[in-house]
Amino acid sequence: MKASSTANANIALVKYWGKRNKKFMLPQTGSVSMTTEDLQSHTTVEFDPKYKEDVLIVNGKEYKKGDEEYDDYVGLFLGVVREMTGKDIKAKIVSNNNFPTAAGLASSAAGFAALAAAVNEALSLGLDDKQLSMLARRGSGSATRSVHAGFVEWKRGEEEDGSDCYAEQLFPPEHWPEFRMVIAVTSKKDKKVKSRAGMKQSVATSPFYKSWAENVVPNHIEAVKKALTEKNFKTLGETAELNALAMHAVAIATKPPVVYWNAGTMDIIHAVMDWRDEGLECYFTIDGGPQVKVMCLEKDAEEIAKRIKEFDNIEDVIITKPGSGIKITDNHLF
Numbered sequence: 001m002k003a004s005s006t007a008n009a010n011i012a013l014v015k016y017w018g019k020r021n022k023k024f025m026l027p028q029t030g031s032v033s034m035t036t037e038d039l040q041s042h043t044t045v046e047f048d049p050k051y052k053e054d055v056l057i058v059n060g061k062e063y064k065k066g067d068e069e070y071d072d073y074v075g076l077f078l079g080v081v082r083e084m085t086g087k088d089i090k091a092k093i094v095s096n097n098n099f100p101t102a103a104g105l106a107s108s109a110a111g112f113a114a115l116a117a118a119v120n121e122a123l124s125l126g127l128d129d130k131q132l133s134m135l136a137r138r139g140s141g142s143a144t145r146s147v148h149a150g151f152v153e154w155k156r157g158e159e160e161d162g163s164d165c166y167a168e169q170l171f172p173p174e175h176w177p178e179f180r181m182v183i184a185v186t187s188k189k190d191k192k193v194k195s196r197a198g199m200k201q202s203v204a205t206s207p208f209y210k211s212w213a214e215n216v217v218p219n220h221i222e223a224v225k226k227a228l229t230e231k232n233f234k235t236l237g238e239t240a241e242l243n244a245l246a247m248h249a250v251a252i253a254t255k256p257p258v259v260y261w262n263a264g265t266m267d268i269i270h271a272v273m274d275w276r277d278e279g280l281e282c283y284f285t286i287d288g289g290p291q292v293k294v295m296c297l298e299k300d301a302e303e304i305a306k307r308i309k310e311f312d313n314i315e316d317v318i319i320t321k322p323g324s325g326i327k328i329t330d331n332h333l334f
């Protein structure tokens with residue numbers, strides 16, 4: 001009852017920011033993302049009666065009862081798995097990311113997509129990709145999208161039990177192999193406010209939340225899907241950038257404020273706007289953290305990476321492209 005898998009982080013083109021149901025992890029809105037190729041979680045899980053408690057080790061660090069990661073993230077997820085299977089067997093989970101954890105690089109998305117796939121294999125659950133995306137959702141909302149390769153839509157659904165709330169592939173990576181995101185890592189520190197807590201506060205207090213959920217997101221989903229279909233880079237970039245700014249406007253106006261940007265974030269925002277004015281076509285998006293993801297085409301990616309590295313407060317630059325979904329591997333971490 002041991003299995004391993006890999007999954008990649010995804011970066012949203014239309015963001016998920018807010019739940020309508022915490023237990024089933026149902027979002028207020030749909031969202032659209034690109035699964036990356038190079039931001040990977042590798043996870044091994046083993047269910048065995050020899051474990052008296054669940055064991056959780058992420059990037060070499062062991063988490064215990066009382067840690068949020070252990071209780072509220074993996075603990076709740078394993079509770080869902082136990083309820084689903086009727087088996088109360090403890091598990092050991094070891095997971096490694098090849099990118100900064102919890103710094104707005106969607107580590108929970110990659111981690112829970114990989115974990116859902118490994119659990120499916122280890123317990124021979126026989127779930128298909130749609131069911132896997134629903135299982136991954138119970139660990140972390142954005143994980144529902146990382147199950148699939150390429151460009152992905154997470155459907156909001158209407159049902160109260162989440163039975164119509166899952167992700168589907170819109171296009172495989174081969175649809176737009178020239179698409180790139182150049183990630184400017186402006187800080188590798190853990191963020192102060194996790195997305196989960198920040199979005200909960202936004203739903204409760206942001207004066208812009210209703211307009212975000214009812215107007216902004218539905219329009220942006222349609223525009224982004226059309227731009228992806230036509231491979232219209234300008235419309236895609238403009239819409240995704242506006243969507244990120246609108247999400248951060250909602251977050252910033254939350255009480256207490258949720259401000260993820262640092263000085264490096266602002267530097268890159270302004271630089272991207274200046275480069276665009278000069279004719280270098282690129283757009284930015286920002287998630288629940290200070291990193292800036294610059295969208296561009298392959299021909300401009302190296303130049304943009306070089307320019308980003310010239311800023312003082314940049315810790316790392318990663319170039320990524322549309323990548324693969326979950327994969328089962330024989331490479332066990334223990």
Ligand code: 2P0
Pocket residue numbers: 010011012014015016017025031106108109139140141142143195196197286287288
């Ligand atoms: C997204 N984010 O669509 C948005 C943009 C952050 C900003 O999905 O509570 O870690 O585990 O469902 O999935 C981050 O939210 O939150 C996220 P939970 P999650 O990528």
